[in-house]
Amino acid sequence: MTPTNARTPAVIILSHMPSPLGNLHIATCDGVVCYVGYEYKGYREELYAWLSAWLKLFVVRHERGEHAALHAQLERYFQGRLKKFRVRTQLYGTVFQVQVWTVLRGIPYGNTVSYRHIAEAIGNPDASRAVGGAVGRNPLAIIIPCHRVIGEDGSLTGYAGGIQRKRKLLQLEGAILM
Numbered sequence: 001m002t003p004t005n006a007r008t009p010a011v012i013i014l015s016h017m018p019s020p021l022g023n024l025h026i027a028t029c030d031g032v033v034c035y036v037g038y039e040y041k042g043y044r045e046e047l048y049a050w051l052s053a054w055l056k057l058f059v060v061r062h063e064r065g066e067h068a069a070l071h072a073q074l075e076r077y078f079q080g081r082l083k084k085f086r087v088r089t090q091l092y093g094t095v096f097q098v099q100v101w102t103v104l105r106g107i108p109y110g111n112t113v114s115y116r117h118i119a120e121a122i123g124n125p126d127a128s129r130a131v132g133g134a135v136g137r138n139p140l141a142i143i144i145p146c147h148r149v150i151g152e153d154g155s156l157t158g159y160a161g162g163i164q165r166k167r168k169l170l171q172l173e174g175a176i177l178m
Contacts, residue, residue: 010055015063017071020078021165024141026067029055032090033070035139038161050139054092077142080172083109085143093137096122100134107148110173114152136160148175 013028016039025043027035035047051058069087076082091098103121107113115135119127138146141161147169151157156176159166170176 008057010051010058012051012055012058012060013063013066014060015067015071017067017074019074021161021168024074026063026070027051028066029058029090031066032088033140033143034090034092036070036141036143037139038141038165050092074142078172087143089140089143092139093134096130097134097137100131101138101140101144101146104135104138104144104146104149107145109145110175112148112150112170112175115149115157116152118149132158142169145169148173 010029011031012034013031014025016023016025018024021038023039025035025037025039025047026033027047029051035050037043037047048060070085073082073085073087077085091101093101099122100118103118115128115131116125118131118135119125122131124130135146135149136158138144138160141147147159147161147166156163156166156170167176
């Protein structure tokens with residue numbers, strides 16, 4: 001998507017919340033969710049570099065209740081009581097990445113699809129490898145369900161949050177058995 005006006009700094013609000021899969025970190029840009037990711041060493045530096053690439057100018061504040069509704073939705077999701085997130089999001093990525101992420105949004109709860117399926121859905125059936133790269137750069141973990149993309153043979157191929165987290169998310173949704 002298009003970066004914000006370079007003269008007006010975007011307001012980034014950061015929060016974190018514990019989850020059954022480890023701490024989640026959340027960022028909103030001017031009130032719209034733009035990032036949900038797992039904690040790992042160096043995540044903050046990578047997040048700031050990613051924001052800098054797309055926004056050029058931004059200020060960061062820590063959350064003071066602004067993310068309460070999203071936190072509540074994530075908690076309900078982890079309890080198995082929420083199947084579809086209802087939050088406004090802003091995607092920052094290349095045109096190809098945004099195409100892929102848009103298709104990912106349509107994968108129903110409890111279902112899986114292959115990378116080839118995503119490539120075909122965007123009209124580029126030979127782009128499975130490129131689709132994998134875009135899936136791996138999804139800035140909205142869980143919200144955009146990239147964990148629902150598996151290998152054509154049914155294998156749990158890569159997940160930016162780690163295969164164990166992917167397995168747990170798919171088990172939570174009933175897409176795979178324990």
